[in-house]
Amino acid sequence: AFAERLLLPTHSDAERLQHAFRCATARPPTAAERSLLAATLATHRAHFEKHTEAASQVIANGESKPSAKLPVSEFAAWTMVANLLLNLDETITRN
Numbered sequence: 001a002f003a004e005r006l007l008l009p010t011h012s013d014a015e016r017l018q019h020a021f022r023c024a025t026a027r028p029p030t031a032a033e034r035s036l037l038a039a040t041l042a043t044h045r046a047h048f049e050k051h052t053e054a055a056s057q058v059i060a061n062g063e064s065k066p067s068a069k070l071p072v073s074e075f076a077a078w079t080m081v082a083n084l085l086l087n088l089d090e091t092i093t094r095n
Contacts, residue, residue, distance in 0.1 A: 001064045002086065003078035013041060017081070024085040040084060044077035 002023075006016050017037045021029040029037065048055035055076035059066040066075060085091060 001062075002082040003075060004064075004067050004070065006082065007070050007075065007078055013038065016078075017041065020082065020085055024088065024091045037081060037084075041077055041081050044080045045073065048073035048076040 002020070006020050011019070014034070017034060018029060021027075021033065021037065048058070052073055055073045058076040058079050059072060
């Protein structure tokens with residue numbers, strides 16, 4: 001659901017990544033963190049564009065039904081980025 005929420009507004013990848021990081025950690029990402037997130041997104045995009053069945057499996061996980069309006073490979077790539085952010089130590093143990 002977090003990935004879907006990030007994809008629905010029309011923003012650039014950089015804006016989406018910054019917004020996602022801020023939602024998860026309550027602070028803006030550093031330049032190194034922005035770079036890492038962009039590289040991670042690019043890696044997952046490339047993977048899921050070649051493996052659409054794997055992308056379908058990724059977005060089928062969980063209780064919420066995935067939106068049919070979003071491209072499966074793009075949705076899966078953003079789902080993996082959202083998963084990364086939500087599993088950061090900083091996110092889990094936010095003070």
